[in-house]
Structures are given as C-alpha cells and as structure tokens.
Amino acid sequence: MRKLSVTLLSAFSIFVGLLLLWQSVIWIFSLPPYLLPSPARVAHAIVTRLPSLMTSLGLTAAAAAGGLLAALLVGVAIALLFAQSPWIRRMFYPYTILLQTVPIVAIAPMILLWIGPGLSAVTLIAFIICLAPIVANTTQGLISVDRNMVDLFLMHNASRSQVLLKLRLPHAMPSIFTGIRIASGIAVIGAITGELFAGSSRVGVGGIGYAIQYASAQLETDYLFALVLAATLLGFVFFFAVMFLDWYFLHHWHESARVVDQE
Amino acid sequence: MNTPLIVPAIALDQATKRYGIAKAGIATILESITTQVQRREFVSIIGPSGCGKSTLLKIVAGLSPITSGSIAIHGMTPQKARELISFIFQDATLLPWRTVRQNVVLGLELDGMARETRNAKVDTVLSLVGLSHVADSFPRQLSGGMKMRVSIARALATRPQILLLDEPFAALDEMTRDRINEELLRLREEQNWTALFVTHSVAEAVFLSTRILILAPNPGRIAHDLPIELPFPRTESTRRSSAFDRTVSEVSRALRSVSINSESKGDGQEIGVYPA
Numbered sequence A: 001m002r003k004l005s006v007t008l009l010s011a012f013s014i015f016v017g018l019l020l021l022w023q024s025v026i027w028i029f030s031l032p033p034y035l036l037p038s039p040a041r042v043a044h045a046i047v048t049r050l051p052s053l054m055t056s057l058g059l060t061a062a063a064a065a066g067g068l069l070a071a072l073l074v075g076v077a078i079a080l081l082f083a084q085s086p087w088i089r090r091m092f093y094p095y096t097i098l099l100q101t102v103p104i105v106a107i108a109p110m111i112l113l114w115i116g117p118g119l120s121a122v123t124l125i126a127f128i129i130c131l132a133p134i135v136a137n138t139t140q141g142l143i144s145v146d147r148n149m150v151d152l153f154l155m156h157n158a159s160r161s162q163v164l165l166k167l168r169l170p171h172a173m174p175s176i177f178t179g180i181r182i183a184s185g186i187a188v189i190g191a192i193t194g195e196l197f198a199g200s201s202r203v204g205v206g207g208i209g210y211a212i213q214y215a216s217a218q219l220e221t222d223y224l225f226a227l228v229l230a231a232t233l234l235g236f237v238f239f240f241a242v243m244f245l246d247w248y249f250l251h252h253w254h255e256s257a258r259v260v261d262q263e
Numbered sequence B: 001m002n003t004p005l006i007v008p009a010i011a012l013d014q015a016t017k018r019y020g021i022a023k024a025g026i027a028t029i030l031e032s033i034t035t036q037v038q039r040r041e042f043v044s045i046i047g048p049s050g051c052g053k054s055t056l057l058k059i060v061a062g063l064s065p066i067t068s069g070s071i072a073i074h075g076m077t078p079q080k081a082r083e084l085i086s087f088i089f090q091d092a093t094l095l096p097w098r099t100v101r102q103n104v105v106l107g108l109e110l111d112g113m114a115r116e117t118r119n120a121k122v123d124t125v126l127s128l129v130g131l132s133h134v135a136d137s138f139p140r141q142l143s144g145g146m147k148m149r150v151s152i153a154r155a156l157a158t159r160p161q162i163l164l165l166d167e168p169f170a171a172l173d174e175m176t177r178d179r180i181n182e183e184l185l186r187l188r189e190e191q192n193w194t195a196l197f198v199t200h201s202v203a204e205a206v207f208l209s210t211r212i213l214i215l216a217p218n219p220g221r222i223a224h225d226l227p228i229e230l231p232f233p234r235t236e237s238t239r240r241s242s243a244f245d246r247t248v249s250e251v252s253r254a255l256r257s258v259s260i261n262s263e264s265k266g267d268g269q270e271i272g273v274y275p276a
C-alpha cells in the first residue's frame, strides 16, 4: 500500500512538472494559442465544452467496447472451430493473418460505402481490428493442452464437449486474456481511426475521431488538445479494466495474473 | 484350452505395436510382448529411454491399440476395462484452476457420480494420503511431493483395480521420493490394486516391486523377467539390508547388458542406476 501511494505521488509530480514545462515553452517562445494552447486554455475548453466532449467520448467508448466484445464472441467461436482439427487451421488460419495485415485506413472507405457513416460502421472497424489477436491467442490456448491431460479425460470416457468445457477452455483462459489485452489497446485506436472516416451520421455530432477532424479544420487547437487527452484517458481506462478482469478471474490459480497483487 | 478360475489382471499375448504406413516406413515399437500380471502384483518396467515403456502403458490403458497379438484386462478389452484403471503421469497433471479437492473429484465427476457420494469419497481419499489440510488450496501453492500425492489421491478415488504409473516420481528429490514410495506400499496393503510401474531408477523398482520386467530396445521386447523376493512389509530398513543391495546390483547388471547392446546401435540414453 505504501508503495502504491509513493507511485501515485511520483506520477502526480511528474504530471505537474510536465504542465509547468508546457507553460514555460509557451512563455519562452511566445507561441500563439492556435499553435500551442496553454494548459489553462485547454482546461477551459474541457469545462466549457464538457457536454459535447462527453458525447464524443461516449460514442468512441461504445464503438470500441462494442467492437471488442463482438470480436471476443466471434473470435472465441472461430478459435473453437480452429481447435477442432489441424486441417481447418491450415485452411483458414491464413485469412486471420490477412485480417491483421489489411490496412484499416484502406478498408474504412469501403465500409462507409456499404453501411454508411455512424456508430455501426465505427464499431465494425473496431471489431475487424480486434478479431485477429483474439482468434490467434485463443486458438493457441485451446490446442496447447498437455497430451497427458487429454489422456486423463479419455480414461474416463469423457465426451468432446467435456474435454472442451472442463479442460481446453479453462486452460485457454490466460491466452484469451492476452488476446483481449492486445485487442483492448487497438480497439480504441481502431474506433478513432474509423471515426476519421465514418464518424458521424449527423453533422456536428460524432466520436472523438470525428471531433478531432472537425476541431483541426476549425483551428480549435485548445479543444483538439482536450480531445487528445480524452482519447488517451479512454485507452488507459480500457487497459486497466482488462487488467482488472484478468486479475479478477485468474489470480487464484495463474501466475501471470499475479503481478498485481504482489507487494 | 481351459480358462483359469481367476483371470489375470493383465494378459498380453504376442502383443506388437507398429507405427507408420507401409510406404513411408514402419517402426516396430513393441515386438511380441507376452506376459501375465496377476492381481495384486506390483510389476515395474525398466529399460533404456525410447524402448516403449510409455507405449506399453498406453496400450494397457486402451489409449493406443495394438497392431497384432492380443491383450486382455481382467478378461476384457482395454477400452471396456478403462473404468478399472487409473493412470498416474510423470508431472502431476493437475488442473491448475481447480483446488486440490476439485482435482481429486475429477474422475468421479466425469464418471457421472452424484455430488454427495463423490464428496464423501474425496474426503476419505484425501485423508488417506494426508492432504485433508490442503483440500482447498490450489496446485501452485503445493510442493512437488504434495502435488504428486494429489495425483495419487485422484487416481485412487475411483477405486481402481489397476494402477498405471509412468515415471511418477522422477521429478521429486530423493527423500520425498523414498517417502512416497513407502506411502504407496502402505496404500497397497489396504487396497486391492495391481500396479504397472515405469521408472528409470533400479532402486525404486526393487523397493516397490514383486516383479521387474526389463525391456530391450529396437524393437521393444521383454529381455528379463525378474521376481523380487524381498519380504513385505518393506520399510526404510529394507533399503539398508544387504539383500536389497544384492538385488539392486543384479537388476542393474541385467539392465546394463540390455543397454550396452542397444548403445552399440548408436542411440544415446541415460540409465538411472541410483545408489541405494
């Protein structure tokens, strides 16, 4: 606990230090606000435009979380299929890699064309970007079960679904969480990238990516900064939420999830 | 041919195991294994690495079919006899997400036994191996020796007729291993199982067994079938007796003759001749 408060204190002092540095750069080079707004101006922008900032944040969070959740469901389902036989893996696995290598910026306009701009398009983009790491990690976890463990189940004439539910899936949990952790980081980035193309269905209202584009076109640099801060914060929240779930579900038995509760 | 009144626990007749297909080349792993293991015998199998010891256990367990010959477990096919058999592997193979109690119950759970009945059985078997106080711990909280005892408890919970043990104590330190060996014999006094035990340690095989089979490699076959006449109950003092030492060196000599022949064929292997 003492360690935690020391960590928090040092993190806070670094934060204050950075604010001071930021302010002094403006003073020293006498930069105009549209190039680099002062911390006070950014704070002001946050306060005065809080409702629209929260709306944007909410939309992006919804798209990222929705995409991540859908990718988790679909990804685990695909991995369960992949785990059935090496044949299936060999035939379809290359396509999940393709999913990972296709530049999202390139397919975003197509998605926009097919389903129009708005939350569902952005969610779909976040989903696509999250799918590959979840499929890859879950499949790995499902098939890396110790041969002797499987034999143990076979000795009791266990059915395929018993082996799956009582052995393969629990064994794959740490790998699934690794997949989710990787996906949660790129989910937010994916959603914001998506919003740059397909962010809004109504003029003036959209997620963070959309608002960033709008603010930069209007040269509202102070609000732009506020949006960047909000996006970073969102990424943080996602990351720690997943860390917490990982710890919550795995810490009693799995070593990797125990870093958090070590002194 | 008249059938004996009591069928042997394990009967192998010319059992042969091959892998591969004709075109790609066939490897004969086990060649014409013929032997009988009577009920309540404790038979150890030793032999150079790769000579087919694990394969033999898997055949008996019905996890791997033989290519030719015949096999009967209590007069049945191995698949039918599965519920009479428990398998204990080298690493304890516990499910890390289950507590000790939940691990021990696994077999009964898969067999579809009712919850109350199986919980009572688990309590009994846990106290039998002296693990009641860690029933709700997770495997990662236990030492290697304790994990192995959980594994033994899990195997015994289903009241098996036959125990198959594949180098179960190889990863344990010598003191823990000796203690668990004694415990295993004590459990055998109280229960009725037959054991087929694979090990690389001659001393361990001599201490535990009523009979030792020495396998020769390439292809795996029974080279020696040695009865171990040391009296039961065997304890720590058995290990210090001269009869024990004598038996260990006899078995070691037999094992060495088998291994030297195979070494000239060029496959390296380590033979564990542990000092008594």
Ligand SMILES: Nc1ncnc2c1ncn2[C@@H]1O[C@H](COP(=O)(O)OP(=O)(O)OP(=O)(O)O)[C@@H](O)[C@H]1O
Pocket: B019, B020, B027, B029, B048, B049, B050, B051, B052, B053, B054, B055, B056
């Ligand atoms: N599924 C398989 N397909 C082909 N060959 C196999 C298969 N399983 C085992 N073998 C071969 O059978 C031989 C015997 O293997 P086995 O594991 O039974 O040996 P072992 O006596 O238990 O060795 P160790 O002492 O190292 O445990 C080995 O040469 C191995 O390569």
Ligand SMILES: [Mg+2]
Pocket: B053, B054, B055, B166
């Ligand atoms: Mg083996």
